[in-house]
Amino acid sequence: MLGCGAMSGRASQRHEAARRGSGVEAAAPGGVYVLSREAVRSVDRGAIDDYGIPGIVLMENASRALAKAALEMLGGRRGKLVLVICGSGNNGGDGWALARHLHNAGMRVVVAAMGEPRSADDAGVNCAVCRKMGIEEVGVDRLEAYGSADLIVDAIFGTGLDREVKGSALEVIEWINGTGRPVLAVDVPSGLDCDTGRPLGASVKARRTVSFVGYKPAFGVLEAQGYVGEVEVGEIGVPIELVERFGTPLPARPGETHRRGGGSGR
Numbered sequence: 145m146l147g148c149g150a151m152s153g154r155a156s157q158r159h160e161a162a163r164r165g166s167g168v169e170a171a172a173p174g175g176v177y178v179l180s181r182e183a184v185r186s187v188d189r190g191a192i193d194d195y196g197i198p199g200i201v202l203m204e205n206a207s208r209a210l211a212k213a214a215l216e217m218l219g220g221r222r223g224k225l226v227l228v229i230c231g232s233g234n235n236g237g238d239g240w241a242l243a244r245h246l247h248n249a250g251m252r253v254v255v256a257a258m259g260e261p262r263s264a265d266d267a268g269v270n271c272a273v274c275r276k277m278g279i280e281e282v283g284v285d286r287l288e289a290y291g292s293a294d295l296i297v298d299a300i301f302g303t304g305l306d307r308e309v310k311g312s313a314l315e316v317i318e319w320i321n322g323t324g325r326p327v328l329a330v331d332v333p334s335g336l337d338c339d340t341g342r343p344l345g346a347s348v349k350a351r352r353t354v355s356f357v358g359y360k361p362a363f364g365v366l367e368a369q370g371y372v373g374e375v376e377v378g379e380i381g382v383p384i385e386l387v388e389r390f391g392t393p394l395p396a397r398p399g400e401t402h403r404r405g406g407g408s409g410r
Contacts, residue, residue: 177358177391178375179229181303181339186390191382200266201381203234205355206330207270209378210297210348213226213354214246214328215293219315222250222393224294230271231300231334234257234304237267239299247279254280256289258316272383284316291323298327298348300334303360307336308345318348329353332360333371341365354378358391 179187191197218224219362228243230236240255247253255274261267275281282290298320300313309317317335320327327350332338335347351373355363357380362368 149204158241164189172405176394177387178270178361178364178394179358179387179391180361183392184303184338184360186387187380187382190386190390191380195383195386197382199234200269201265202382203237203241203270206238206378207245207382209356210238210242210328210330211245211249213352213376213378214242214295216250217328217352218251219325220250224297225254225292226253226297227256227287227290227292227293229256229287229300229320230258230267231302232257232261232267233302233304235302235330235334236299237265237270239297240267240270242297242299242330243274243279244270244277245272247277252280254293255281256282256284256287256290257319258284258313271337286310287316287319291319291325293321293323293325296320296323296325296327297330298334298350299330300348302331303338305335305344306337309347310345312347317348321346321349326351327373329372330358332362336362336368336371338362341368343371347371349373349409350378358378358387364391375393 188202191202192199214226218226226246228239230239234384243253243255261271294352296388300316327348329348329350329352332355333348333350333353335344337344338360339362349371353375355375355377359375359377361374363375
């Protein structure tokens with residue numbers, strides 16, 4: 145597992161190869177930052193506890209970065225069908241917030257919730273807003289009716305997943321992959337271990353991944369390339385001091401320019 149110290153030569157080579165092969169776009173002073181699972185938690189915790197940035201602000205930033213990527217994938221045309229599949233945690237909360245933006249942009253948005261977020265949590269707040277807006281919601285047992293969606297958003301699991309995917313989550317991931325539709329992954333494809341790059345039983349195969357805060361160690365693993373698709377790093381808006389403290393810099397090659405993502409969260 146890649147921690148916060150200096151990157152080994154072998155790890156650096158893996159990241160360099162993956163960056164060339166997966167279309168990674170990112171930015172940070174001096175290059176891309178790589179953040180392990182624990183580093184992401186530390187950045188989040190520091191932003192909220194030490195700097196006083198509300199978690200819901202991070203989630204809103206995440207949803208805006210996702211909306212930008214989603215609209216690009218949809219060609220900016222109104223009326224397209226977007227299926228957003230949400231877990232019950234922060235990753236799902238990002239999906240609920242994204243649903244609001246896409247609805248406002250004129251898309252037909254359908255949310256399939258795999259769990260009920262707690263009403264007091266940031267995810268619960270965004271879920272409640274979507275319901276007040278009348279955004280369509282279906283159970284995961286009705287996914288078959290939306291297998292031809294113009295875009296599927298994977299907002300099930302985030303970087304915290306470290307156990308094998310089983311049960312209904314496994315079935316949903318297999319269903320997503322079986323549709324053959326374009327998939328946008330929130331932070332990391334659901335089922336992919338963000339540190340090792342190995343599927344935990346099964347993983348969503350995304351066409352595009354918006355990775356929050358920085359580049360995950362998994363994205364430099366050859367085995368992960370068939371799951372992450374094109375990777376784009378979106379900024380969370382946290383103080384750069386936190387990213388520099390907990391992340392591992394991956395300097396840009398001579399003459400290489402990285403593009404900043406459009407603001408994001410966990």
